Amino acid sequence: MSEFDSNPFADPVDVNPFQDASVTQATSGISERIGEFNPFSATEMGNRSDTTIPISSVSSQPAILQTSVEQSAQATAAxxxxxxxxxxxxxxxxxxxxxxxxxxxxNRTAGRANTGAKENNWPPIPKVFPVKPCFYQDFEEEIPEEFRRICKRMYYLWMFHSATLFLNVLACLAYFTADSQYGVDFGLSILWFILFTPVSFICWYRPVYRAFRSDSSFSFFFFFFVFFFQVAVYIIQTVGIPKWGNSGWIASISMIGRNLAVSVVMMVVAGFFTVNAVLAVILLKMVHSKYRRTGASFTKAQQEFSQGVLTNRTFQTAAASAATSAVQGTFVSSD
Structure with a gap:
């Protein structure tokens, strides 16, 4: 009833909505929190970290790149x-x-040595001749592929060597016709051609052929020993000392004033001797490089020599005869 008794025309009382108890309590709590708030404090940073975007989602692209790099490295290694x-x-x-x-x-070498099935084919003499070939030679069958080329070059050197000796005979003949006092050169040139052609084949070409065929250390050492002297002979023939049977540079130059045509012929042969000497030095070096790759050694050469001597029937027969003679002589002396 009090509400009806009041004067409606009186001035209204100023009502402050913020003086309400519930509103005052809510605003006072918010003010306290705002006053205590510090955005740079560790607590607030920790609370804010809970609402930030995870770092894994931000760095997802580098992770994908690293995986591709690792896969490419694995593919390269594979x-x-x-x-x-x-x-x-x-x-x-x-x-x-x-x-x-x-x-x-x-097997082929052993079979040929035991059965003798292979017939000699060098020198290539016609069958109508009474003289038969003395050696068997087949580069494709007997020489390994890595040594075949150098072995053929040694064979070509021997052929060139023989042709040079033959031309030396013709040059010395011209030398003799130009001046009769050089008849000794012509005679010696014939001797060198007849002697050195087969001797060079047997003493240095066949040893290097056997060395490459059977990897023989003894054949290698024998070849080096003989071929060193062959190189020295080539140098002497190139020099051409008069009355030594060689149409070298000294002998050919000395004939320029006497007979120019003979001098030119002799110079050609002197050039052939020079080529022989140069090729011999080059091939000697090449054979030595091949020899070092085969594993040959002086010890193996000694073993091969001793085994070859002890298994030689001629040596065994001679040793048995010498031992028998020594025993018989001992018994006779004791009687």
């Missing part, structure tokens, strides 16, 4: 491993092929 496996298989195949060829060569 390709390299496959390549190495292929190379190893290729090397094993080549080694097996070389072993097979070496075994076949040994």
């Amino acid at each position: 390709a390299a491993q496959v390549n190495l496996i292929k190379q190893q298989e290729e090397l094993e195949r080549k080694a097996a092929e070389l072993d097979r060829k070496e075994q076949d060569l040994k």
